[in-house]
Amino acid sequence: MNEKYNFTAIEEKWQKHWEEKKIYKAEPSKEKPKYYVLEMFPYPSGNIHMGHVRNYAIGDVIARYKRMKGFNVLHPIGWDAFGLPAENAAIKHGIHPAIWTKSNINNMRKQLKMCGFSYDWDREVATTHPDYYKxxxxxxxxxxxxxxxxxxxxxxxxxxxxxxxxxxxxxxxxxxxxxxxxxxxxxxxxxxxxITDYADELLDFTNKLPGWPERVLSQQRNWIGKSFGQKIKFPLESDKTKYIEVYTTRPDTLMGVTFMSIAPEHPLTKELISNAPNRAEIEAFIEDVKKEKAIDRQAENYEKKGFFTSSYALHPVTEEPIPIYIANFVLATYGTGAVMAVPAHDQRDFEFAKKYKISMKEVIKGEANRDKTLSDYTEAFTEKGTLVNSGQFDDLNFDEAFNDIAVYLESRSLGYRAVQYKLRxxxxxxxxxxxxxxxxxxxxxxxxxxxxxxxxxxxxxxxxxxxxxxxxxxxxxxxxxxxxxxxxxxxxxxxxDTFNESSWYYARYTSPRFDDGILNPEEANYWLPVDQYIGGIEHAIMHLLYARFFHKLLRDEGYVDCNEPFTNLLTQGMVTKFDEKTGRAAKMSKSLGNTVDPTEIIKNYGADTARLFILFAAPPERDLEWSDNGVEGSFRFLNRVWRLVGQKFQQAITTQQVDFNSLNQNNKKIVVATNKMIKKIHSCFDEFHYNTAIASMMELTNMLYSFEEDSESTPYIKYAIETLVCCLNPFAPHMASELWQELGHSEDLDFVPFPQYIEKFTIDDTVTIVFQVNGKVRSKEDLPLNSTQEEAINAALNDPIVQKYLDGKEIIKKISVPNKLVNIVVK
RNA sequence: GCGAGAAUGGUGAAAUUGGCAAACACACUGGACUUAGAAUCCAGCGCCGAGAGGUUUGGGGGUUCAAGUCCCCCUUUUCGCACCA
Known part of the structure; x- marks a missing residue:
């Protein structure tokens, strides 16, 4: 075999092979279990950058691993091709968006192919194609x-x-x-x-999905924002057939209401202020608030202001008149746009009441305000507690009061239990x-x-x-x-909105050329749900919520059987780049103009190095500040593997069979090192920790370099080398495929079963036992595996260094952890 | 303010149930090979110390024979939410 690792020729050769033989074409099959791995498809901005490489390298490692594990893998790719940047480019450069988009797609497709990702290109879709958006x-x-x-x-x-x-x-x-x-x-x-029709189902999932990061689930939960409360009607004093309806999650504080506040956009404002002496002033205020920009109204120091309308509503229980205020902080778009104000038990109402000198009434007693009276209040008491000053509802706790008040109001048609969402x-x-x-x-x-x-x-x-x-x-x-x-x-x-296209593409991939409907239910149900979805955390709410919503629409139309589109979600960290101007690292993106194109790295070191490097730099979920320090290290490793195979070539192509029963001590070292690596790689794959998987391959490589062969080593060397090449395949598929062929195999490495470890060979015969005195490591010794606690303690007590530390001391306690350590506690 | 995460050498990072902190790399230093370089190989590399030794996982306390890991308090930082009644 060639002494030099000629990555350019090797990568061209295998990319051509994969494409011509359609190695990654996926078809439904009953013979193998299916596995659908998907990375969020790209917007065709022009060139791929290291952020893309990371995303797609993670997915490709999974796809290739699962293929070798015997799964029927679907791994598609396409283009989220509608959207604003194309129009901006058109305006700026006078190119039609369609032409701009098409040329970007062509360029990026070429780049992705250069990376050697194992896509089924026959399933490629572009959302701009009428056969898609139809x-x-x-x-x-x-x-x-x-x-x-x-x-x-x-x-x-x-x-x-x-x-x-x-x-x-x-x-x-x-x-x-x-x-x-x-x-x-x-x-x-x-x-x-x-989408609100599905709010409950969308929410429900966020409470029981094990395959999604908690971070994403809690963001979705928060966004849907379900709360339980009551809608309560306050009739107008001037016309009891009309009323202001409020939504509250604290109906237990109903008897503490001393005023009401309504949003400036509330439909009744005009009527309520008709008798106000300062009507013109209030009208001006309303207009001012409406004109204010959303960003200003959300500002932290936004001043809470309001005006008394000169109108009153009647309390639904006591029928006392309640003054109605218009307040700039009441949201028109949430609940009913009107609030029953309980200043003693709501911080906003408290501040408002202080400012406008409105009375307060304390109706909840708890631990923190047990000995306080209203005049002691410096802030509202917002915890739940026991009702006081509430007449018939006195002494009830929150749950009892919630129920009794609901029953009371419902019987009088003045209120009802209600559920409210923030989701619109x-x-x-x-x-x-x-x-x-x-x-x-x-x-x-x-x-x-x-x-x-x-x-x-x-x-x-x-x-x-x-x-x-x-x-x-x-x-x-x-x-x-x-x-x-x-x-x-x-x-x-x-x-x-272009989020429509990205809400169902994962499903269309299962039958991308089907022209009899949006999906071919047979194929969709074979492949769906997506087993592993991979993408940026920035899509935690929008894309992932919309896609889940669309999936339910498809399900209810009978196209798919499953309830959720993505069983497991991996949110990979951003690839960022330090910006001299801002002094901060920002997400790599075309719009920020801070992208690093992988083309240079591929040209100088090859795609295998680029993929290996981006995976070795950090675990996938962590943000990664871009630096090419270390690219050489990954390149060096691949060269070391290449040379290792060349150096051990004669052993590696032997026809001698490994015989694990007649292993000598020396060769057992190779077998154990190999099995340890396999085991480690399996656990790394379970956690997506590809950086440590790569490290374990490096360790085995280092070990094989320093290994001293004996006359019986040949088949074990072959075993180790072939195992290493197989394990390397998901990361550096071009080189692994080439080496596999060099080693005399004619079948494609892609479907060679991934190495399995033999448990008994993942453990050495001897273990190093650490000897501690008072918790400090003083000495260590190799002892046979599974030595008894007694043997270990005796070995420690006989150790001259340990003895030095025991001299003249009284032994209080002897602790032995099997196969780990001995700790002698002395005084 | 609320919620979730993070903090480990010069750098990226590693560390089943609490059990040798710093695996694997990068950078650096010294050496071998070489006319020279590249490549490769060998050795060193947390900090203090000549050494013996001491000391170290953002800071402080605690539990334990034993803490990066568990508990309490604090600092910094990233992300999300933020008048949601």
């Missing part, structure tokens, strides 16, 4: 007909810079998640998916050109869905891309004006 449109129409899609005019998050609407999930700190521009409120007609319906309309057209039409008869036989509604590509603001699609008359069932019609010109 089914998304169909699903949308089906959901529309089912009542799970609706249109409403609403105040939406608007990014002026991106010229489009944003979902709540896409607003970060009051700013656009893409461009960081300030988000404004705008009244627009929008299409919504009724998913607004999916985007005023963008480069997206999937929403397949709806407006005719003289009203809003109608496109006929399913007429799908797809194709995004017209034949356009001059020269518009810099507004929705381009809206200006294309030939698209806009059409007919529907013989009637003149105007098409909806908004497009889907």
């Amino acid at each position: 089914w998304e449109q169909e699903l949308f129409i089906k959901m529309y007909k089912k009542g799970l899609v609706y249109k409403k005019s609403s105040n939406v998050n608007w990014c002026e810079h991106c010229n489009t609407v944003l979902a709540n999930e896409q607003v970060e700190d009051g700013s656009c998640w893409r461009c960081s521009n300030e988000v404004e409120q705008k009244e627009l007609d929008q299409w919504f998916y009724k 319906d998913w607004g999916i309309s985007r005023q963008r050109y480069w997206g999937v057209p929403i397949p709806m039409l407006y005719t003289e008869d009203g809003t109608e869905a496109a006929n399913i036989e007429e799908l797809p509604v194709i995004l017209p590509l034949d356009v001059e891309y020269n518009i810099t603001s507004g929705n381009l699609l809206d200006t294309i008359e030939s698209f806009k004006n059409t007919t529907h069932n013989g009637k003149p019609a105007k098409r909806e010109t908004d497009t889907f």
Whole structure:
């Protein structure tokens, strides 16, 4: 074999082999258990960077490992190809988004192939293809007909810079998640998916999913934000047929209500302030608050302000008049937009009452306020406790009061138990050109869905891309004006939020060319759910929640049987890069312009080195600040393996069989070292700790270099070398495949069974026992495995160094941990 | 403020149930080979100390024969949520 590790030739050779022989093509089969491993598909931004390499290397290691473990592996890839950057590039460089996207895909496909990832390329999808988005449109129409899609005019998050609407999930700190521009409120007609219908099921899963990181589950739980409370009606004093309804999670404090606060956007504000002497002032206040930007209203030091409306509501139990305030901190979009204020037991109400000199009433007693009276309060007492000053509800605890008050109010039609979510319906309309057209039409008869036989509604590509603001699609008359069932019609010109496409691609991969429906249920049910999903933590809420939602839509349409799309989730840490300007490390991304292209590394060291290096640098879940220090180390290791095989070549191609029964002491060392490595690799794979798996291969390599052969060593050397090559395959598949072939094997290494360890050979015959005196290591000695505690203690007591430390002392205690240590405690 | 995680040599990091801290690498130092370099190989490498030895996992306390690991308090830091009534 060649003395030199010629990675360029080797990598080209095997990539060609894999592609021509379609080695990684996946077909359903009953002979093997299936395993679906998936990495989040990329947005085709132009070039892959080390963050991609990390993500896809992790997935590829799993795919290759599982293939060798005898699984029928599905490992697909595709392109999340609609989205804003293509439009920005179009504006900037005058290239049509379709052309820009296509050329990026071609480039990135080439780069991914250069990395040697074992994808089934026959299943590649691009979301921009009408054969893909056609089914998304169909699903949308089906959901529309089912009542799970609706249109409403609403105040939406608007990014002026991106010229489009944003979902709540896409607003970060009051700013656009893409461009960081300030988000404004705008009244627009929008299409919504009724994700709230599935809130309970989406939440339920977060409480029982073992294969997902707790971090992601708790974020989703938090986002869904389910709470239990009651809705309570407070009739208006001026007109008892009208009332203000509040939502509260603390109905036990009902008797402590001393005022009410309502949001400035509340529909009754106008009526309530009609008799206020300072009506003009209040109106101005309301207008000011409405104009305030979301980011300002969320600010930490946002001043709580309010005005008395001069109107009163009646307490539902006592019928006492309760003053109604308009307050700028009451959210219009949560609950009913109105709050029953209990200043003694809610911090916000407490501050508000202090500021406007509103009375308070203490109705809950607990440990912390046992000996306090209201005048001692410096803050609200918000814990649960026992009711006081609450008339008929006195002495009840929280649960009793919750129930009794609900029963009381329900019997009088003044309230009812209610569940509230923070999660809102998913607004999916985007005023963008480069997206999937929403397949709806407006005719003289009203809003109608496109006929399913007429799908797809194709995004017209034949356009001059020269518009810099507004929705381009809206200006294309030939698209806009059409007919529907013989009637003149105007098409909806908004497009889907691109999170729609990424919400079901994992399912489409199971039957990507199926043209009789969104999925072929047979194939979908063979492959789904995804056994291992891998991607960035930044998708913890949006993508992973939407995909789970879509999966339930697909399930309820009968396409899939399982309830959840992704059984196990691995959230890999970000690859960051230090920025001289900010003095901080930031996530590697095209938009920040801090990417490191792996092409150089591949050119200089090969793809195997690049993959090995990124996996060796840190465990997958940890963030990794980019530095190429250490690339050479991984390269050096592969060279060492290459030379080792060359050096031991004659032994490694022997036809002698290993005989574990006639092992001599010397050769047992190789067998034990090899089995220890296999065992270690298995446990590393269970935890995704590829860095330590690689370290254990390095250890075996080092051991084999220093091993002194005897006349019987040959078959054991062969055993060790072949094992090493097999274990290396998931990490450095080109080199491993080449070595495997060099060693005389004609079958593809991809399906060679992954080495199994023999338990009895994972343990040495002797173990080093540490001798401690008073917990400090003083000496050590090799003793036979499983020596008795007595033997170990005697060995320690006979050790001259130990004796030195025992001299003149009284032995209090002798502790022996089998195969580990002896600790002599002296005084 | 609330919730979850993290903190170990010059660097990336490792360490089943509490049981030899620093595996495996990078960088560095010295040496071999070489006209020289590259590559490779050998040796050293937490800190203090010439050495014996002492000491070390963000800081402080505790439990234990024994703590990076368990408990309490604190600091720093990352992420998420943040008027959700």
